[in-house]
Amino acid sequence: MGFADDHLIPLVDHGLGNSAYLVDLGDGRALAVDAGRDLRALHTAAGRRGLTVAYAADTHLHADFLSGAVQLGHDHGAAILASAAGHRSFDHRGLTDGEEADLGGLTLRALATPGHTDEHLAFLLLDDGRALGVFTGGSLIVNSAARTDLLGADRTEELARAQFHSLRRLTALPDDTAVWPTHGAGSFCSAPPGTERTSTIGAQKRDNPLLAAADEDTFVRRLVTGPGTYPAYFDRLAEANRRGPGLLSGTPRLPDLTAEQVRALMADGGHVVDARPAADYAAGHIPGSVAIPLRGQFGTWLGWLLPDTAPLAFVTADAQDPDDIVWQAYKIGYERLAGRLAGGMPAWTAAGHRQATTAFLPADRTHGRSYVDVRQESEFAAGHVPGSIHIELGTLAEASAAAPVGAVVACGHGERAMTAASLLERAGHTDVAVLDGGPADYAAAHGQELVQGPEGTHP
Structure with a gap:
C-alpha cells in the first residue's frame, strides 16, 4: 500500500507527556501503538475513519500508565503484539528480536532495544521492505533517551549501557526514517522540555546531545545525571501491565x-x-x-x-x-x-460541618514570609527566588517539618502549591499561605532577581 502522512494519527496525553499512535492500514483496520487505558481519543479517531483496531502493540511494560491493549483485544478483537521477554500473563503474540508481523500490506518488525526497561522493543514499520518509521517507545526520544533507573539504583548503569547500544542500533536506520516515540515533553520518564514529539533518524543524529557523546562512558554519565524524581505509582504499574488491567464495560461511574x-x-x-x-x-x-x-x-x-x-x-x-x-x-x-x-x-x-480556608496571596502581600518552592529540581535550578527553601511536592509529606511557620508556598502558578498547602495543613500547619503566581511574580514584587543553579536550602 502507499503510506500517506495522514495514515499516522498521534494521540497525545499532555498530562502524562506520552503519545500513542493509531495507524490507518488502509483497509478499514488499524494498528494502535502504546495505547493507554483511557481509549476515548483513540475510539474517536478510529470512529471518524470507520476503523477497527486489528493490532495493539506495546513497546514495553509501561510504568507511567496502564496499557489499553487488553481492552482493545476485547473491544475490537485486536491481536496484541509485545515482547516475549515481558512474560505477560494474558493472550498475546510474544515477539523476539527481528520477528515480523504482517499487517496486510505493511509489516511491523520488532527490534530489541533494552535500556529503559529490560524487555523493551522498538517497532519498525515497513512498506515493501522500505523503512517508513520506527515506534521507539522509551528508547530514542526527541533529543534524549528515556531514564534507566526505574528498576532500581543497582541496575541504572547497566541499563544505561544497554540504552547506549540500543540508540546506536536505531541510528543505523536510514536518515529519513520517522521517529515516533511514546515519551515526550512532560513525561517523568525523562524527556527534555520542548514542543516536538516526533522526529527523524537524521534529525536526531544531528540534534540529540546524547548521540553526540564521544563514547559509551560519556553517554552513560549524561543519561544518568539528574533525571529527577518520579511518581510513587511508577513502582506498581509495570507489574500491573504484565498481569493485564481489568476489562471495563464503559466509563465507571462516580456515585x-x-x-x-x-x-x-x-x-x-x-x-x-x-x-x-x-x-x-x-x-x-x-x-x-x-x-x-x-x-x-x-x-x-x-x-x-x-x-x-x-x-x-x-x-x-x-x-x-x-x-x-x-x-x-x-x-x-x-x-x-x-x-x-x-x-x-x-x-x-x-449539613453543619466546618470548612477550612487557606490564604491565597498575590506576591505583593507576602512580605515577611519565608518562601517554600515545591517545584521539581530542574525547575528550581532554572530560576528561583533567592533564599528559597526547596522541598519537592512529591517529598513534602515526609518533609513537612522543614516548612517554617508562616511560610508562603509556591510553584509555577499556584496549583501544586495549593496541593502542598493542603498536605501541610494535614500535617498540622495552621498558618500556611499560597502564592497566587510564580517565582518571577514574587521576585518582581520584592525587588529581587531570580537566581539559577541548585543553591538554596534543602531539607
Missing part, C-alpha cells in the same frame, strides 16, 4: 455521596481529594482534604501523593466533568473511587 458518607469515609481511613481550582479550595474546603486541581497532571499527583489501597471521595466544581476524574484515576490503576460529594461544598456547610 453521589452525602456529606455524612464523606465524613464516614474519612473516619474509616479514606481520603478526600478536592479537584476544584486552587482559588475555590482556598475559599473553603473540607478539613483534611487534599487539593489536586483537575487538569492534565491530576493523575500524576494523585498517584504520587495518595495510596491506591484506600477509598477516595472527591469534591468538584459544578462545571467539572466527573468522567475526567475517573479516567485520570483509572489510567494509573486507581479504582477505589467511592464517589463525589453531591452538591459540593455548599452541601457540606449546609
Whole structure:
C-alpha cells in the first residue's frame, strides 16, 4: 500500500507527556501503538475513519500508565503484539528480536532495544521492505533517551549501557526514517522540555546531545545525571501491565455521596481529594482534604501523593466533568473511587460541618514570609527566588517539618502549591499561605532577581 502522512494519527496525553499512535492500514483496520487505558481519543479517531483496531502493540511494560491493549483485544478483537521477554500473563503474540508481523500490506518488525526497561522493543514499520518509521517507545526520544533507573539504583548503569547500544542500533536506520516515540515533553520518564514529539533518524543524529557523546562512558554519565524524581505509582504499574488491567464495560461511574458518607469515609481511613481550582479550595474546603486541581497532571499527583489501597471521595466544581476524574484515576490503576460529594461544598456547610480556608496571596502581600518552592529540581535550578527553601511536592509529606511557620508556598502558578498547602495543613500547619503566581511574580514584587543553579536550602 502507499503510506500517506495522514495514515499516522498521534494521540497525545499532555498530562502524562506520552503519545500513542493509531495507524490507518488502509483497509478499514488499524494498528494502535502504546495505547493507554483511557481509549476515548483513540475510539474517536478510529470512529471518524470507520476503523477497527486489528493490532495493539506495546513497546514495553509501561510504568507511567496502564496499557489499553487488553481492552482493545476485547473491544475490537485486536491481536496484541509485545515482547516475549515481558512474560505477560494474558493472550498475546510474544515477539523476539527481528520477528515480523504482517499487517496486510505493511509489516511491523520488532527490534530489541533494552535500556529503559529490560524487555523493551522498538517497532519498525515497513512498506515493501522500505523503512517508513520506527515506534521507539522509551528508547530514542526527541533529543534524549528515556531514564534507566526505574528498576532500581543497582541496575541504572547497566541499563544505561544497554540504552547506549540500543540508540546506536536505531541510528543505523536510514536518515529519513520517522521517529515516533511514546515519551515526550512532560513525561517523568525523562524527556527534555520542548514542543516536538516526533522526529527523524537524521534529525536526531544531528540534534540529540546524547548521540553526540564521544563514547559509551560519556553517554552513560549524561543519561544518568539528574533525571529527577518520579511518581510513587511508577513502582506498581509495570507489574500491573504484565498481569493485564481489568476489562471495563464503559466509563465507571462516580456515585453521589452525602456529606455524612464523606465524613464516614474519612473516619474509616479514606481520603478526600478536592479537584476544584486552587482559588475555590482556598475559599473553603473540607478539613483534611487534599487539593489536586483537575487538569492534565491530576493523575500524576494523585498517584504520587495518595495510596491506591484506600477509598477516595472527591469534591468538584459544578462545571467539572466527573468522567475526567475517573479516567485520570483509572489510567494509573486507581479504582477505589467511592464517589463525589453531591452538591459540593455548599452541601457540606449546609449539613453543619466546618470548612477550612487557606490564604491565597498575590506576591505583593507576602512580605515577611519565608518562601517554600515545591517545584521539581530542574525547575528550581532554572530560576528561583533567592533564599528559597526547596522541598519537592512529591517529598513534602515526609518533609513537612522543614516548612517554617508562616511560610508562603509556591510553584509555577499556584496549583501544586495549593496541593502542598493542603498536605501541610494535614500535617498540622495552621498558618500556611499560597502564592497566587510564580517565582518571577514574587521576585518582581520584592525587588529581587531570580537566581539559577541548585543553591538554596534543602531539607
